[in-house]
Amino acid sequence: MFGLNEALMSFIRRQVGLRTDAASSAGSLHAKVGNIAANVANVASKVYVWKETKPYIIFQSVSAGSTATLLNITSGSGFLLGVEAYADQDDDNYTSASVSITIDGTDKTGGFAIIAGTSRADRTGAVSYNIGIAGPLRFNSSIRIQGRSNNVSASYTCWVVTYCLD
Amino acid sequence: MVELVEVGHEVLKREILDSGTVIDTHYCLRYSISLEAAKTEAAVGESVNISIEVKDWQGNYVADKDSVTIGVRNEQIGNIEEEILIENGIGTFEFVSETPGIFKIRPFEPNYQKNEVVINVT
Numbered sequence: 001m002f003g004l005n006e007a008l009m010s011f012i013r014r015q016v017g018l019r020t021d022a023a024s025s026a027g028s029l030h031a032k033v034g035n036i037a038a039n040v041a042n043v044a045s046k047v048y049v050w051k052e053t054k055p056y057i058i059f060q061s062v063s064a065g066s067t068a069t070l071l072n073i074t075s076g077s078g079f080l081l082g083v084e085a086y087a088d089q090d091d092d093n094y095t096s097a098s099v100s101i102t103i104d105g106t107d108k109t110g111g112f113a114i115i116a117g118t119s120r121a122d123r124t125g126a127v128s129y130n131i132g133i134a135g136p137l138r139f140n141s142s143i144r145i146q147g148r149s150n151n152v153s154a155s156y157t158c159w160v161v162t163y164c165l166d
Numbered sequence: 167m168v169e170l171v172e173v174g175h176e177v178l179k180r181e182i183l184d185s186g187t188v189i190d191t192h193y194c195l196r197y198s199i200s201l202e203a204a205k206t207e208a209a210v211g212e213s214v215n216i217s218i219e220v221k222d223w224q225g226n227y228v229a230d231k232d233s234v235t236i237g238v239r240n241e242q243i244g245n246i247e248e249e250i251l252i253e254n255g256i257g258t259f260e261f262v263s264e265t266p267g268i269f270k271i272r273p274f275e276p277n278y279q280k281n282e283v284v285i286n287v288t
Contacts, residue, residue, distance in 0.1 A: 060192055065276035068192040069176055076187030091270070092239050152276050153237055153245065165187065 053078065053164040060159045062097070064090075065152025070161050071145045078165040079136035080143060085116035087128055090155035094118055097157035100146040103139045112148055116157065135163075172196055175277040177223050194223050198279035199234055201271060203261070207286050210266055214285055218250060218257040218273075227255025237274040240267050247274060263287045 017028020023038050024031040062068045070083075085097035096117030101108045116130040149157040167182045170193055179193040197220065204215040218236075220228045231252055238246045242265060250259050263269060265287070272282040 058191055062192075063195060063279050065274070066175075066195060066279075067277065068195075069173070069178055069190060070192060072178070072190035074188045076183075076185070076189070092241075092245075152274050153239075153272075165183075 050164075053166060055081075055164045056162070058159070058161040060147065060161075062147050062149045062157050062159065064095075064149050064154055064156055067146055067148040068159075069144070070147045070159055071143065071163065073139070073144075073163075073165075074142045076142070076165055077138075077140045078163060079138055080133075080145070081135040081162040081164060082160070083115070083133040083145060084160045085130060085132070085147065086158045087117045087130075087149075088155040088157065089118045089128065090151075090153075093151055093154040095154040095157065096150045097159070098148045098150055099133065100144075100148075101133070101137075102142075102144045103137060104141050104143075108137075112146075114150070195277060195279040196223055197221070197228055197231075197277075198223070199273040199275055200281055201236075201273065201283045203271070203283040203285060206284060207288070208261075208263070210287055211262065211264060212287075214261045216259055216261055216271065216283065218252060218259070220252055220255040220257075220278075229254050231255070235274045237272055239270045239272075240265075242267055261285060 015029055017030040019030055021028050021031040021034065023034030025035045058070060060068060060070055083099055083101070085099065087095040087097050089095060094117065096114050098112035098114045099109060100112045115132055116128065119127045119129065145161055147157065147159045169180050171178050171180050175196050177193045177196055178190040181189045183189070200219045202217050208214050218234055220231050220234065222228055233249050233251050234257060236248050236250050236259070238248070250257050261269070261271065267287055269285045269287060270282055271285065273280040
């Protein structure tokens with residue numbers, strides 16, 4: 001005889017399901033819990049844990065008319081946090097600084113791009129401009145940053161690069 | 167592990183982390199050109215001997231560079247460039263000015279560490 005207890009048990013079995021039910025958003029309660037756990041794990045895998053990164057700061061000056069490898073990382077991942085440059089004013093010439101950034105093998109700056117310089121060819125009333133590059137910019141395997149003091153007959157440039165590694 | 171490696175015109179400081187990540191940063195330029203003037207004050211028409219040394223970052227003379235472009239700058243005269251012959255990393259030239267003023271002399275060579283000498287002609 002199929003009574004109320006059997007109907008109730010059948011309903012509970014169907015709704016709660018078994019521990020072995022595959023994760024599903026439309027299945028039993030066990031399946032739904034499995035689905036939530038899978039989603040939580042997926043979201044957690046996409047959250048960047050900044051507190052576990054290692055920060056680095058590079059200070060570097062680059063001689064007039066020279067190109068320097070400010071940073072070249074291979075087989076590593078992390079974030080470029082910023083690149084700033086300062087161009088020293090020469091007595092008789094403009095100074096400017098250009099940067100080239102390649103991330104995971106892709107040129108991101110279109111070769112060397114000017115990011116800092118001085119406004120005059122002498123010291124009278126000269127100002128230094130700086131547009132810099134602000135991150136975070138993700139690199140998954142490699143990053144190369146080169147700084148250049150463009151004018152060989154001018155002055156040097158100073159650089160600050162900040163980054164972190166996973 | 168940290169080591170210094172020569173790459174092109176640079177010397178890089180290379181750090182290899184336990185994870186296998188390799189970090190290269192600029193250490194210094196590979197070559198330098200240094201000027202040294204026999205005196206920094208001279209009279210109009212007086213000759214000043216200026217020596218040139220081309221060395222690598224470890225202090226060895228560079229034999230395979232045969233000339234250096236030198237720039238002389240003065241407010242009244244402007245910029246003058248002159249190519250000076252070098253032999254086994256050593257060269258020399260005479261500076262003479264027929265007008266008074268401050269003259270700044272430096273190598274115009276990209277990707278070399280370099281210095282400037284200033285001569286006051288009175």
